[in-house]
Amino acid sequence: MIKLANLIEQHKETLATIETWDNGKPYSVALNEDLGEVIGTLKYYAGYADKIHGQVIDTTPAKLAYTIREPIGVCAQIIPWNYPLAMAAWKLGPALAAGNTIVLKPAEQTPLAILYLANLIKEAGFPPGVVNIVNGYGREAGSALVQHMDVDKVAFTGSTATGREIMKMAAVNLKNITLETGGKSPLLVFDDADLDQAVKWAHIGIMSNQGQICTATSRILVQDGVYDKFISAFKEHCKETSVVGDPFKEETFQGPQVTKQQYERVLSYVEAGKSEGATLISGGEPCKQDGKGFFVKPTIFADVKDNMKIYKEEVFGPFVVISSFKDEQEAVDRANNTTYGLGSAVFTQDITKAHRVARNIEAGMVWINSSNDSDFRIPFGGVKQSGIGRELGEAGLEAYTNKKAIHVNLGTKL
Numbered sequence: 001m002i003k004l005a006n007l008i009e010q011h012k013e014t015l016a017t018i019e020t021w022d023n024g025k026p027y028s029v030a031l032n033e034d035l036g037e038v039i040g041t042l043k044y045y046a047g048y049a050d051k052i053h054g055q056v057i058d059t060t061p062a063k064l065a066y067t068i069r070e071p072i073g074v075c076a077q078i079i080p081w082n083y084p085l086a087m088a089a090w091k092l093g094p095a096l097a098a099g100n101t102i103v104l105k106p107a108e109q110t111p112l113a114i115l116y117l118a119n120l121i122k123e124a125g126f127p128p129g130v131v132n133i134v135n136g137y138g139r140e141a142g143s144a145l146v147q148h149m150d151v152d153k154v155a156f157t158g159s160t161a162t163g164r165e166i167m168k169m170a171a172v173n174l175k176n177i178t179l180e181t182g183g184k185s186p187l188l189v190f191d192d193a194d195l196d197q198a199v200k201w202a203h204i205g206i207m208s209n210q211g212q213i214c215t216a217t218s219r220i221l222v223q224d225g226v227y228d229k230f231i232s233a234f235k236e237h238c239k240e241t242s243v244v245g246d247p248f249k250e251e252t253f254q255g256p257q258v259t260k261q262q263y264e265r266v267l268s269y270v271e272a273g274k275s276e277g278a279t280l281i282s283g284g285e286p287c288k289q290d291g292k293g294f295f296v297k298p299t300i301f302a303d304v305k306d307n308m309k310i311y312k313e314e315v316f317g318p319f320v321v322i323s324s325f326k327d328e329q330e331a332v333d334r335a336n337n338t339t340y341g342l343g344s345a346v347f348t349q350d351i352t353k354a355h356r357v358a359r360n361i362e363a364g365m366v367w368i369n370s371s372n373d374s375d376f377r378i379p380f381g382g383v384k385q386s387g388i389g390r391e392l393g394e395a396g397l398e399a400y401t402n403k404k405a406i407h408v409n410l411g412t413k414l
Contacts, residue, residue, distance in 0.1 A: 025247060026247045041376040045396075049097040052069050065405065069401040071100045077103070081107035082212040083209070085117065149172070153177070163387065178399045181385065185205075190346075192349050200237065201370050202220055212258060212317065224324050265315070266296050270299060273308070282298070299318060301322065341382050342382035344367070
């Protein structure tokens with residue numbers, strides 16, 4: 001695993017180039033952020049490979065009880081198109097460290113970097129059959145994997161709708177499953193927040209990676225006292241920072257959406273926002289480069305109500321909704337008024353309030369005074385319809401081992 005990580009380091013420019021061609025994300029992001037995370041994740045789990053152990057559990061003098069951690073077996077891993085290499089590393093790392101074998105299916109929209117990675121896996125010396133790559137459409141190749149009787153576990157990252165279908169199909173032999181699905185994550189800005197920091201992190205939280213992030217803090221709730229000031233500053237920051245264009249140019253912050261389908265989806269939500277009466281602050285229109293490409297201007301809607309489609313549904317693009325709240329209880333209630341529960345963020349300089357709100361928000365992750373700065377050493381996952389189980393950190397290993405309990409009778413039968 002360490003050798004593979006070192007090979008990825010040697011080939012990172014090529015991998016980043018392929019990732020940008022395939023996905024549309026800025027090359028600088030693919031190279032400096034995504035590939036760094038891939039290498040770091042694999043090295044992190046490589047360090048765990050010889051440190052997975054059970055425990056002895058004291059009961060009575062007449063019994064020795066202990067547990068051992070065993071690999072689950074054959075793991076089907078289905079990865080998304082927004083972070084192909086990073087999501088592959090998130091799944092390959094713990095599965096390999098725990099001694100499993102893998103059949104990995106890349107997203108049909110972004111298959112190339114994973115195929116290049118497969119050559120590096122072979123070069124690193126992994127035995128044949130330990131890591132297998134199967135390309136294909138989700139409804140065909142993905143479904144076949146999930147329903148295969150010789151697959152013991154399914155790990156999936158993608159939409160909530162597809163996650164539901166995977167749960168149904170995995171029931172064929174009650175496979176172990178890990179699901180990381182959709183989100184509509186809230187970002188709360190209180191009156192006492194450092195407004196400059198809130199604006200900068202709110203921008204990163206929704207506009208980075210073309211807004212194509214499952215944990216994107218796409219619902220911004222701002223307390224009345226700083227609502228107008230926040231909107232003005234946020235609009236200006238987006239205008240200055242969100243340079244849209246050629247992903248291979250250094251100054252580009254936002255490339256094209258991954259596919260025409262995703263591009264049209266974002267624009268359809270713009271029309272929905274307008275028709276529902278929300279206020280379009282900026283963006284909301286195509287911005288093709290030389291008449292080409294699935295580029296969308298960063299879109300900000302304000303005065304958004306909780307019953308609006310754009311407030312409730314995941315857009316998965318550079319598209320954010322902003323609404324005001326009066327007090328802490330309203331902020332928490334509205335933050336939790338969603339079927340999702342993946343990420344969330346809280347901006348306040350009152351540390352007591354920050355911890356209190358973090359406990360009350362229904363989400364797998366809460367960032368205090370930041371947004372979407374995840375780390376491969378920290379568990380990642382959601383609640384409600386945002387998924388089942390956790391990836392990354394030590395918790396990521398739990399998803400790829402079975403705990404076997406062994407009871408040794410040291411006494412005599414009465």
